[in-house]
Amino acid sequence: MILQRPRGTRDFLPAEAWRRSVARKAMESILVRWGYQEIATPTFEHLELFTMKSGQSVIDEIYSFKDKGGRDLALRPELTAPVMRMYVSELQNAPRPQRLYYFGNCFRYERPQKGRFREFWQLGAELIGGSRPDSEAEVIALADQTLRSVNVVGEIHVGYLGLIRSIMDRIGAEHRPTVMRMIDKKEREALAEFLDDIGANHLGLLDLIDLKGKDALDKAVEIARDLGAGRAQESASTAGASAGSSEMAGRASARTGRSVSAELRIDEFRETVELLEAYGVDFTTDFEIVRGLEYYSGTVFEIYAEGLGAQRQICGGGTYELASLFGGKETSSTGFGLGFDRIMEIVQIEDERKPPVFLAFTPDVKVDAAKIAKKLRQKVPVVLDVMGRGLGAQLKAAGSAGAQFVIILGRNELDNGKLTLRNMLTGEQESLTMAQIEDTLNERLSCL
Template sequence: MKLNRPRGTRDFTPAETEKRRYIENRMRSIAEHWGYGEVKTPTFEHTELFTIKSGEAIVDELYTFKDKGGRDIALRPELTAPVLRMYVNEMSVSPKPIRLYYFENCFRYERPQKGRFREFWQFGTELIGSDSAQAEAEAIALAAAMVSDIGIEADLRIGHLGVVRGLIQDLDAQVQAEAMRLMDKKDIDGLRILLSDHPDLRERLPALLDADIDEARSIIDDAQPLEELQATLSVLDHYGARYEVDFGIVRGLDYYTGMVFEMYAAGLGAQNQICGGGTYRLAQLFGGSETPSCGFGIGFDRVLEVCGIEPPHEPRVAVVYLPDVVEDAIRVASRLRDDAGVCTTIDISGRKFGQQLKHADAIGADYAVIVGAQEVAAGMITLRDMQTGEQEMIGLGDAVLRIMDGGEGADHPISRGGSAVLDLP
């Protein structure tokens, strides 16, 4: 009987993995250029870490189990809580602010759909120890820079939870939650029905959905959140980011406290959100001191679906040889790999010369390096361009230079100056 992978999980072929790795590295590189350091946390944590403040919704989606010691364990559904737990445990005396990033798999028991899997990857950052306007603007600008670097045009929307929360703070907790949900859905009719007993809010809350900051000022009583948001946006303008203010942005995770933002991309159907983040307070809940922070998570799998860039092509070489010179052929392959850093394969199946060439084509080799008695006698190799069919007997060093030039401008560790980097023994 054939075994299949569990629902909502995926296998990745070499081609897919190459692309994922390439995109991952680009995002990683940007985070590091902004001074963020990578952290790793456990794949599973005490279930409690996620139930404290992440919100009901996420708890229902947790993969949980008891380990052999009877402990309640959960696979991580996200990384903000683990990273903040780590901060409290190991880094609370590090100089602030602390800039951290992560790239990890997460697990949620949900119904799989386009862009939604049970095991999925998140790339995120946390800026711990500040919620200044500059900190918030940095988080948003960094997210925008990453998304844009990998060729995605996304819609950036920024809001502030304090605006809506300030208006509805006197309502029942349950009504508040429902009001937030309807704001998120932009469901104006639903809001009017829900708030039918509060004639004042019934008009003001839906009006917020279309309001810019100035309009919002006349709708709400406490202007403090608006001043905070205004300050952040002013800094963000220096980064040149394009965004829209949206007071209907209501993050699903309960630990957010102030500014919140989301990014959307076309082409993903119902799961079009590729990034979410904001300002939150979690350290205190995990036993640390009050530490304002802000961060975001990017849905790596969703980003991959819509990103428009491909990894650069690295030239591939197949050494094709006659049986009587197998030793020389292996030596040539080793030289190509070890001394010149060229991706090189050599037949191990006892194929005949013609079949080796055919196989080289089948696996997509860019060049065949041919080794036969003539080449060995001349101390050279024959370099065949598999695309054009042109070939020439030249020194191995010259061959390497040509192979590198054929690869699209990729940097290689060998010097391009010398004429003969390598020679046959």
């Protein structure tokens, strides 16, 4: 009562820690099978890493502090930026593509509720530097498979930001944030009105976000074609304008470059969709997927699951351009992050922990018990009483701990070189040598 956990944090008792470990291993085995290698980055980074391009909503929620040297630091709110920072500083000359995955805690100052915590864990993967449709399809299929490894089947929505951003270019810059917000918040009526007011209703935006699946894709191709007309002089002028300053060039080119070639990219998006079908991924094309992190540039996707209340999203990802922002060569990457805690809320994993074998001994042979326990531990998990209990109490303790086997060691056993193995479920006891006990326990414990 005196010391409480900080708000939004959790303790994991053995049963829950075990479940999390099982789920994590199952998902990691899929990532490894697809050729992804685990990496880890620091829990805190320079604040700047996250403020550069994470989007205001993330920045507002950041846990930041000054260290004793006056540096501005932040607990990581997500892992994509740190991974890309690492890539730029350490892996730029490694062969591409790089397939990386990570599992780590992240921190956001938010209002905790079901499936949302201030310290939470993400399991994610990044495919750095691959060609677009192939990478995108691989990453989305991988996210799907990873979830399936723990029997979670989500609803996958795949969208394409390149097109939306191209349409935005046709809307006055002062109106773009409003429109994006309305799309994101699904304020359909208000959006229709607003587009009318600013004379942008001819762009097909409303139809685009209303349509899902195949129809949405067809509409997207049509819009991209319309946008292509009369683009030439426009792109020439924007490209010229951004060609000056060196520091801003990367960011500016990432934006305009993307929108200028939107009609080409829609073909790539269509290829991504075809590849996804080849992978057998069950998904919906949905241009309403916008995503809050501003570094996403192309295909974006989200996965939703049932049983989580308001926090339905268990995965988010897409194609982004971060390497150039961190001073590296322009490198296209695709990745995803899974909300591990949300997955744990809906995953069905039984607690199948096996209690260890108890070595119960009489006080006069304590030293021998320690020696024997040490030897047995090479093959089987063994615990010794440390409470100074009598033999009866040790049996009782073993019983309440759920032990299936107890090895009994006393003067009699020492003298005739055999230990007593008691099966706590049946009450049967047999007198066996060390080797026999090891074999028996190995066999019995593994098949239980």
